[in-house]
Amino acid sequence: MVARLLATLVWLVISVLVLSSGSALAADPIRVAVLGPMGFLQGEHHWRGAQIARDEINDAGGVDLGGERRPIELIQIETNEMLSVSDATTAAERAITRNRADFLVGGFRSEAVLAMQDVAMDYQKIFLGVGAAHGELGERVQEDYDTYKYWFRVSPTKSADLGRQLFAVLASVAEQIRTELGRDDVKVALLAERAVWADPLVQAAEHNLPNMGMEVVGTWRPSAVATDVTAELSAINRAGADIIFTMLSGPVGIVVGRQSGEMELAAVPFGINVEAQKAGFWQATDGKANYLATLDTYSPVEVTEYTIPFVESFIERFGEPPAYTAATYDAIRVLAQSIEATGTLDADTLVDYMEETTFRGTAGNLKFDERHDPTWGPGFVTGLAVQWQDGEKVAFWPNGWQGVSYEGMRPFRFPTAMRED
Amino acid sequence: MVVRTMRRGWTLLRTEVLVLPSRIVVLVFAVGLLVLPLFTTDPYLLRILIMASIFATFAASWDFLAGYSGQVNFGHALFFGTAAYSSALINVNLGISPLLSIPIGALLAGVVGVLVGVLCLRLRGPYLSLTTLVLPIIVVSVFFAIPDITGGELGIRRVETITRDRVANYYIAVCMMLVLCFFLWKLGNSRFGLILHAIREDQVAVRAAGLNTSRYKIMAFGISAVVAGLVGGFYGHFVRSVGPAVLAVQLSFEAVIFGIVGGIVSIVGPVAAVFILYPLTELLADFPAFQEFRLLAFALIVLLVLLFMPRGFVPWVRDRIEQVCPSCKNRNTRGRKRCRVCQTDLSD
Missing domain, CATH: 2.20.28 (Rubrerythrin, domain 2)
Structure with missing residues (x-):
C-alpha cells in the first residue's frame, strides 16, 4: 500500500516537473498572428513559411527575451480578404484582441491589407506585410510616421521597384538577343491583361523601351480570364516581335504559355506571369511553356546562405516550392532577431531597431527604407527572374547584373524557332 | 407634461408591445443592445455588433423593397456601394465631415434608387432580378475605367471616421439600425405598405383601383436605397476605406440570403438572421478547425433553415408562440x- 502510494507520488512529482518544464517553454509564448486567405495558395504559403520559421526557432530553444527563452506560437487567422474587406478587418481585430497576438504577419490583397493596416496601427501592433505590393502601404508610413510606423513590408518589393526590376531583366534579355542572335533591332510586343495594375507598366514600357534601344511593335490587352489568345499571339508573330513582354496575373498566363508553345512562336515571353511562378504551371500548360520566363522570389539558388536550406526544407515538408508569400519565414525571423537584440516586446523599441538594422533574409539583405519597404538593388533584395526549361523552373537573373550573381544561376535560353528565324 | 408623455408611453408599451411575445423579444433585443456597453466594451465584440447592425439594416432595406413591394432586387449592393463611394469621395476630396457626407451619399443612393426604379418599371420577376444584378457590375466596370477618381481596384483610402471611439461608433450603428428598421417596419404596416403589399400580389387590381403603381414602386426603390445608403456611407467611414467589395455581387446576395433565412416581409427577419449568422460565423473563426470551413458552415446553416423553416426563421418562431x-x-x-x-x- 505504502509502496503504491510512494510510486503514485513519484509519478505525480515527475508529471509536475515534466509539465512545468514544458510550460516554461509554452507558458508565455510570443504570439504571432499569420493573416491570410487560407483557402488560397497565397494564404496557405503564408502559413507554411511561418510554420518552418516557428519550428526552427522553437527547436533551437525559442526566442531569448531578456534571458528567458520564449517559444513562438502561431495563430492562424483566416481573413477571407479575397471576398470581403470587412471580414479582413474583423479578423485582424480578432487576432489582436481575442487571440492576444503580439505581432501580425501576412496579408495579401492590397485593398484588404490597407484596411487591416489601419486596425493594427490603432492598436500600435507591429504588422509585417508579406504579399501586398501596393505603394500606398509604405507611403502612409512616410506621410504619417507616428501612426503608421508599426507597418513594415517584408515582401514583395514595392510596385515601383518591381517595374525597375522588370526593365533591368528586359535589358539583359535584349542584350543577349543582340549578342547571341545578332539582331541589333530588338522588337518587343506588350501583352498585358486588361487590369488597372498593368496600366502604369504598359505606359512605362511604351515610354522606356525606345530609350533602351528597343522597338515596341504593339500592345495587346486580353482579358485576365481569356481562354484563347491565338489572335493576339498571331498578330504578335506577324509583327516580328523578339520578346513578348507579359503583364499577366490571371489564368490567362497559362493560356499564353500553352498557346505560345503550340504556335512555336519565334519570340520569348518574359515579364510578370503569376501563374508561371507556380509549381504546377508546367503541367497546366501540357509542357508547352518551354522558355517562358517571369519574375519570381524563390528558387534553389544561393541568394543568401538561408535561401537554399529554406527552399529545400519547404519542398521536403510540403512537396512544392514556396510562393513569395512564404516570406512569412523571413518576417518571423526578423521579429525573433529584433526581440533578442532589444530584449523587449515593446513595439516602439522594436521599430527603432528594425529601422536601423539590415537583416539577412532568404531573398537578400533586408533593409527597410524610410517607407518601411525593403530596399531594392545590389547588396539588398534584387528578386529573381526564372525561366521554364524542359519542365524545370530555373533562375537566370541576376547573373552579373551590376556585379550581382547568385550561385546556382543558369543561362537564359531562346526557343528553337527564334534561333532558326 | 412629462408625466402625461410617460403615461402615454407606458400605455403604448402595455397595449402594443407587451401583448405579443415577438414584440417583447424585439424590445429586449433593442434594450439589450443599448445597455451592452455598460457591461463590456470589448472592441472585438463591439466591432462584430457594429458590422451586424450595418448588414442588418442593409438586409432590412432589401426586405422592404423585395418583400413588401415584390421588386426582387439582386443588385442591392448598388445602393450601399454608391453611398459608400460618394460619401468617401466627398469626405476625402472636399474635406466635408462624415456627418454631412453620409446623408449626401445616402441621398445620391436614393437618386440612383429612383433611376433604377424607373428603369425597371416594365420589368417583373426574373427579368427585374437579372437587370438589377448586372447594374452594380456595370458600375464597378465604370469605376475601374476612371481610377483617378475612384481609386480603381484599390478604392478610396484615408476616409475619415466620425469618431475613433469604439463605443461611440457602436451607438451610432445600433441607433441607426433601430431607428431605420423601426421606420421601415412602421412604413411597411402603414397605408403605403398596404399598397406595396397589394402591388406585389396583384398590380393590375391596384391600378384598376385608381392608384399609380409606378409611383409607389419608384418610391419603394428610393426609400430602400436611401436606407441602404445611410449604412453604406457609415460603413465606409467606419472601415476607413471603400473599394469594389462594397459593390460586389456577394454583398448583394448576402442581403438576399439574410432576408430569406430570417423571413421576408417582416423587417425583423433579416435583422434576426444577421444577428444570428454573422456572430456565429465569427465565433466559428475562433476555432482553427472551422476557419477554412466557415463559409461552408454558413451555407449549411442556411440550407438547414430553408429545409425546416421554408418561410424563414422569424415566421417559424412566431407561428409557434403566436x-x-x-x-x-x-x-x-x-x-x-x-x-x-x-x-x-x-x-x-
Whole structure:
C-alpha cells in the first residue's frame, strides 16, 4: 500500500516537473498572428513559411527575451480578404484582441491589407506585410510616421521597384538577343491583361523601351480570364516581335504559355506571369511553356546562405516550392532577431531597431527604407527572374547584373524557332 | 407634461408591445443592445455588433423593397456601394465631415434608387432580378475605367471616421439600425405598405383601383436605397476605406440570403438572421478547425433553415408562440382564449 502510494507520488512529482518544464517553454509564448486567405495558395504559403520559421526557432530553444527563452506560437487567422474587406478587418481585430497576438504577419490583397493596416496601427501592433505590393502601404508610413510606423513590408518589393526590376531583366534579355542572335533591332510586343495594375507598366514600357534601344511593335490587352489568345499571339508573330513582354496575373498566363508553345512562336515571353511562378504551371500548360520566363522570389539558388536550406526544407515538408508569400519565414525571423537584440516586446523599441538594422533574409539583405519597404538593388533584395526549361523552373537573373550573381544561376535560353528565324 | 408623455408611453408599451411575445423579444433585443456597453466594451465584440447592425439594416432595406413591394432586387449592393463611394469621395476630396457626407451619399443612393426604379418599371420577376444584378457590375466596370477618381481596384483610402471611439461608433450603428428598421417596419404596416403589399400580389387590381403603381414602386426603390445608403456611407467611414467589395455581387446576395433565412416581409427577419449568422460565423473563426470551413458552415446553416423553416426563421418562431385571429387577422399570444382586439373566440 505504502509502496503504491510512494510510486503514485513519484509519478505525480515527475508529471509536475515534466509539465512545468514544458510550460516554461509554452507558458508565455510570443504570439504571432499569420493573416491570410487560407483557402488560397497565397494564404496557405503564408502559413507554411511561418510554420518552418516557428519550428526552427522553437527547436533551437525559442526566442531569448531578456534571458528567458520564449517559444513562438502561431495563430492562424483566416481573413477571407479575397471576398470581403470587412471580414479582413474583423479578423485582424480578432487576432489582436481575442487571440492576444503580439505581432501580425501576412496579408495579401492590397485593398484588404490597407484596411487591416489601419486596425493594427490603432492598436500600435507591429504588422509585417508579406504579399501586398501596393505603394500606398509604405507611403502612409512616410506621410504619417507616428501612426503608421508599426507597418513594415517584408515582401514583395514595392510596385515601383518591381517595374525597375522588370526593365533591368528586359535589358539583359535584349542584350543577349543582340549578342547571341545578332539582331541589333530588338522588337518587343506588350501583352498585358486588361487590369488597372498593368496600366502604369504598359505606359512605362511604351515610354522606356525606345530609350533602351528597343522597338515596341504593339500592345495587346486580353482579358485576365481569356481562354484563347491565338489572335493576339498571331498578330504578335506577324509583327516580328523578339520578346513578348507579359503583364499577366490571371489564368490567362497559362493560356499564353500553352498557346505560345503550340504556335512555336519565334519570340520569348518574359515579364510578370503569376501563374508561371507556380509549381504546377508546367503541367497546366501540357509542357508547352518551354522558355517562358517571369519574375519570381524563390528558387534553389544561393541568394543568401538561408535561401537554399529554406527552399529545400519547404519542398521536403510540403512537396512544392514556396510562393513569395512564404516570406512569412523571413518576417518571423526578423521579429525573433529584433526581440533578442532589444530584449523587449515593446513595439516602439522594436521599430527603432528594425529601422536601423539590415537583416539577412532568404531573398537578400533586408533593409527597410524610410517607407518601411525593403530596399531594392545590389547588396539588398534584387528578386529573381526564372525561366521554364524542359519542365524545370530555373533562375537566370541576376547573373552579373551590376556585379550581382547568385550561385546556382543558369543561362537564359531562346526557343528553337527564334534561333532558326 | 412629462408625466402625461410617460403615461402615454407606458400605455403604448402595455397595449402594443407587451401583448405579443415577438414584440417583447424585439424590445429586449433593442434594450439589450443599448445597455451592452455598460457591461463590456470589448472592441472585438463591439466591432462584430457594429458590422451586424450595418448588414442588418442593409438586409432590412432589401426586405422592404423585395418583400413588401415584390421588386426582387439582386443588385442591392448598388445602393450601399454608391453611398459608400460618394460619401468617401466627398469626405476625402472636399474635406466635408462624415456627418454631412453620409446623408449626401445616402441621398445620391436614393437618386440612383429612383433611376433604377424607373428603369425597371416594365420589368417583373426574373427579368427585374437579372437587370438589377448586372447594374452594380456595370458600375464597378465604370469605376475601374476612371481610377483617378475612384481609386480603381484599390478604392478610396484615408476616409475619415466620425469618431475613433469604439463605443461611440457602436451607438451610432445600433441607433441607426433601430431607428431605420423601426421606420421601415412602421412604413411597411402603414397605408403605403398596404399598397406595396397589394402591388406585389396583384398590380393590375391596384391600378384598376385608381392608384399609380409606378409611383409607389419608384418610391419603394428610393426609400430602400436611401436606407441602404445611410449604412453604406457609415460603413465606409467606419472601415476607413471603400473599394469594389462594397459593390460586389456577394454583398448583394448576402442581403438576399439574410432576408430569406430570417423571413421576408417582416423587417425583423433579416435583422434576426444577421444577428444570428454573422456572430456565429465569427465565433466559428475562433476555432482553427472551422476557419477554412466557415463559409461552408454558413451555407449549411442556411440550407438547414430553408429545409425546416421554408418561410424563414422569424415566421417559424412566431407561428409557434403566436396565432392569428381568424376574424380580425391581428396576432395574439398562442394559448389565449379570446382575441385581444375583437374578442373572437380563439379556443378552436
